[in-house]
Amino acid sequence: MNKINLLCILILLLANNLMHAQEINTEILIGMDDSRIVSDTILLEKETYSAFIKMKDAAEKDGIIIKLVSGFRDFYRQQLIWNNKYKKFTNEFSLDGPTAIKEIIRFSTIPGTSRHHWGTEIDVIDKNFENEKDLLISKKYEIGGIFNSLKRWMDENSKNFGFYIVYDDDSNRPGFEYEPWHYTYKPVSDLYQREFLKLDLKSIISKTKVEGKEFINDEFIKKYIDENIMGISSHLK
Ligand SMILES: [Zn+2]
Numbered sequence: 245m246n247k248i249n250l251l252c253i254l255i256l257l258l259a260n261n262l263m264h265a266q267e268i269n270t271e272i273l274i275g276m277d278d279s280r281i282v283s284d285t286i287l288l289e290k291e292t293y294s295a296f297i298k299m300k301d302a303a304e305k306d307g308i309i310i311k312l313v314s315g316f317r318d319f320y321r322q323q324l325i326w327n328n329k330y331k332k333f334t335n336e337f338s339l340d341g342p343t344a345i346k347e348i349i350r351f352s353t354i355p356g357t358s359r360h361h362w363g364t365e366i367d368v369i370d371k372n373f374e375n376e377k378d379l380l381i382s383k384k385y386e387i388g389g390i391f392n393s394l395k396r397w398m399d400e401n402s403k404n405f406g407f408y409i410v411y412d413d414d415s416n417r418p419g420f421e422y423e424p425w426h427y428t429y430k431p432v433s434d435l436y437q438r439e440f441l442k443l444d445l446k447s448i449i450s451k452t453k454v455e456g457k458e459f460i461n462d463e464f465i466k467k468y469i470d471e472n473i474m475g476i477s478s479h480l481k
Contacts, residue, residue, distance in 0.1 A: 268439045274448060275319035275361025287316035289363030292429040296366060299405035308397045311374055313425075314367035317360040323454055326355050330455035341459045349472060351421060355454050357445065357473060359410065364433035366407070367425045370394040382413075385424035395424055406431045412477045419475020430480065437480070441469070 271277035282290045292315075300310045329352060333344035359365045369379050373390045385395040402408070408430050411423040446465050449457050460468075474481065 268436060270443060270448070273361065273436060273440045273443060274356040275317065275322065275358065278316065278318060278363075281316045281363045286312045286314065287363060288312075288366070289316065289429070289432055291432050292364045292366070295406050295429055295431075299402065299407060302401065302405070303397055306397060308394055309371035310394065311369050311371035312366055313369055313379060314360065315365070316363035317358060319355055319361060319452075322353065322358050322361070323355040323452065325352060327453070327455045334456075341456045345456050345459055345464075349420075349468070353420075353472070354445075354449065354460065354468070355452065356448055357440075357468075359428060359433065362433055362436045362440075364429045364436060365410070366427050366429070367423075368394065368398070368427065369425065380423070380425050382422050382424050391425075398427070402427060408477060408480060410476050410480065414477070417475055417477070418471040420472060428480065434480075441473075445469075 269277065272280060278287070280289050281287045282293045284293065288296060296312070303310050326348065329348045330344055333339045333347055334341065337344075339347065353359075367380065370391050370393065373379075376384075376390065383389055385391045398407070398409075406429050407427040409424065410426050410428050411417070411420045413422045413424070446460060446462055449460050454460075
């Protein structure tokens, strides 16, 4: 390949990247715009959806039936989950605001900051056990658990389709608890993650109806980004 061809390719790649970055606006990143989401029973970002279908078909050939239990979740759904928990923790359990928030963020994200807003994230189970109670329990994915065959298949194959575990079992990882069911479609979520980190979260949250938002100040946001948003598997950073 001569130098001019190489230069052309580099320019094209750069332009493509810039174009994609421009398309990803704030509303998309915080789950208020679903224009890139495609509809099936569970919603996903369009490229994530095609990759997921390919992975699901491959797994089926190996006798594993992957069932998607969660994909795209919009801002308002996350706000409802958050506000219900906040009210419960402050009213029923009489916690003060900052303590309630600390409890909630062990398992749930602040509305606007969930990776599920991007449509690039999937929560998966083994369809054979879809009627089980309490599906998303990490023990069920370990040896002896009902979802262990699924997990072993994912460990071996998911990366070939672009899917990576986000909240792994590395004991040095801060932030959210271990989630062996949650995968991200890295080819798209890498870009979303980069763009998301440029947002002014405090100002975005202050304009919403998120309960306890008065406690979400600069200091809190900095810690939350360092520990929770970036508390992800090292291969996603
Ligand atoms: Zn998830």
